Amino acid sequence: MRTVDPERHQARRQQILEAAVACFMRKGFHATRTAEIxxxxxxxxxxxxxxxxxxxxIIAAIVEEDQRETAERFAAAAGAHNLYGALIAIVEESxxxxxxxxxxxxxxxVLAEAVRNPDVFASVARSEAGRKAQLVRLLDTAVERQQARLTMPPAQVADWILLLLDGAFGRAMVEERFDAQAYRSLVLGALAAVVVPVGEGA
Incomplete structure (x- = not known):
């Protein structure tokens, strides 16, 4: 029985994902044929x-890849000395x-396909649930270490942050000259209303 080289397998898988993304960028998901990928x-x-x-x-794998990268960002943030600063960095990166x-x-x-396809919807829902759970853990830890004070329960603060980021995503979709830097000031200003740095986080 032929053994599978994990590194080669992953490299080929990534090659397909990159090819699919290039095709989806040109023609969209539904107009892209498998032969083109x-x-x-x-x-x-x-x-x-x-x-x-x-x-x-392939769409599900793209969602999983984004979820993995998000998990890596949160894992790095959890190990930071200044958790409030790490939270701000995650928001700015997003x-x-x-x-x-x-x-x-x-x-x-991905979102358009999630509306049509229950399996893709389930993948997106899992990804979003994971993003919120990681955000809640980071907020909880920041409070425990006395580096931040929350004006609402952690789960509600996480919802607030995600609403701000998802809202910015929506504006980026419809504004021809979307200014990410301008939205940064708006989002960080709104964030200051629910997460207040204290102690080492200040």
């Missing part, structure tokens, strides 16, 4: 289907992504 990735349909049996599976047309376009394609 194969051509972009430089592989046969049989090879592609070995990694992803459907286009929907806003900075909105200046990336690939991030916003693919995010919109």
């Amino acid at each position: 194969c051509a972009e990735a430089g592989m046969s349909p049989g090879n592609l289907f070995h990694y992803f049996p459907t286009k929907e599976a 806003l900075a992504l909105l200046a990336d047309p690939v991030y916003t376009r693919i995010g919109l394609e």
Whole structure:
């Protein structure tokens, strides 16, 4: 029985995801044919289907990749000395992504597919639940270490932060000249109403 090289497998999988993103950027999810993804990735349909049996599976993998990167950011934040500063950094990184047309376009394609496809919706819902849970843990830890004071329970503060970020994402979708830096000031100003730095976080 032939063994699978994990590194080669992951590299080929990533190659397909990057090819799919390039195709989705050009034509959108539904207008993109599997054959076009194969051509972009430089592989046969049989090879592609070995990694992803459907286009929907590719979308799910894109969501999982975003979830993994988010988890890594929160893990790094949890180990920071200044947790309030780490929280602000996460918010700023999230806003900075909105200046990336690939991030916003693919995010919109994922959300559109989630409306149509229950499996993709479930993937997005899991990702969002994980994002909120990690945010709540970071807020809880900041309070425990006396680096922040919250004006609402942690879960509500997390909802507030996510509403601000999701709202900024929505504006980035519809504003032709979206100014991420201007929204940074608005979001951080609103955040100051619910998360107050104290002690080492100040």
